[in-house]
Amino acid sequence: MHQPVWWPEVVAAADRRRHVTGLLLAHATPTVDxxxxxxxFPRxxxxxxxxDSHAVAAxxxxxxxxxxxxxxxVVCSPAPVVSGG
Known part of the structure; x- marks a missing residue:
């Protein structure tokens, strides 16, 4: 039997998702409540x-x-308060 033609694309997509998850988590501040x-996330x-990446599944x-x-x-940090002066 041969692997499906689409298999390399599936493997690449799975790898991107896992890799992207780690990259994104590096920007997150985790807490448990x-x-x-x-x-x-700051932005x-x-x-x-x-x-968009479906990183939550990983x-x-x-x-x-x-x-x-x-x-x-998942939330975005509130924008810092800037006081006029």
Whole structure:
């Protein structure tokens, strides 16, 4: 039997997702509140990239594998308050 023609593309996509998950998590500040893992990103584009990449699936799998399965909440840090002067 031969591997499917589309297999290399699937492998590459899976690798990108896993790699992207780590890159994005490097920008997140994680906290746990009430049994929910909260990932706070400093910029909205990182939040969008997180959702677009489906990185949560890789994170969910890693959490479950390590025995820490919990819901994940992704938020953007509030903009710093700048006072006039």
């Amino acid at each position: 009430g049994g929910t893992l909260r990932l706070e 909205p584009d990182l939040v969008a990239a997180w959702h 994170l969910d799998g890693a959490l479950a594998h390590l025995g820490w399965g919990m819901p994940v909440q």
